[in-house]
Amino acid sequence: MIKLVTDQLTALEQEVHSKLSKAVSSNETLKIIEAAQLCGVSASKVSKMVRKLGFTNFKQYKLYFSGQQINLEKQKKSNEIERLAHYLENFDPQIVNDFVSIFQQYDKIILFGLGPSFISAEYFAYKLAAVSDQKVTVTQSEDFAERLMDEQTLLIVLSVTGKFSSFESLFKKAKEKGSTNMLVLEEYVNTLESAADYIFHLSKFDQDAELLPFEKTRTVFFIVIEEIIAKLSGLKGSV
Secondary structure (H helix, E strand, C coil): CCCCCCCCCCHHHHHHHHHHHHHHHHCCCCCHHHHHHHHCCCHHHHHHHHHHCCCCCHHHHHHHHCCCCCCCHHHCCCHHHHHHHHHHHCCCCHHHHHHHHHHCCCCEEEEECCCHHHHHHHHHHHHHHHHCCCEEEEECCHHHHHHHCCCCEEEEEEECCCCCCCCHHHHHHHHHCCCEEEEEECCCCCCCCCCCCEEEECCCCCCCCCCCHHHCCCHHHHHHHHHHHHHHHHHHHHC
């Protein structure tokens, strides 16, 4: 059953909740747009407030405050879905802009990843081929990557945590060849000692700490990849 916790609501959301919980108790047909107008906020604000309280949608919120008990056990979101919802709500488009501005400076791109991150890199390369003129290579072999490096190369390493394997040896080799290093991490880790020239932390919402690196999802990677492709596609179309 639902257990309402309102501590996480902002002051405005508290006001909206107080007003709407009373309104829907006497008007079960109230629409979300009408609810938003009643409270002087947007429909998305109402929707966000409802989800914070543990409801899937405004309809369930109405049913609950009209006196009906709702069993959400079968509809309970996984922790990963909740995490991704928070990520999307706090998405920073500047990451995409910064990545693209660096990417465009180089003629050769090496995408490097291990395990599922390598698969993500393969997908990234496939999408880049349609929207950029750079020569993009994907590999999970340090030796192969080293043979391709030169002064016009940007080495991009994808990793969720950066803890499964150290990339410092690869970065050192890239430096010796005159290449530029970029480390793209999903989760925040201390990279003070890293030899990477550019470091991106994509999310401040970490995955379950009990999961091993290869068990963690790459969904955030794919979200950012699609945004980068959209950005590059737009720039290519404007030329």
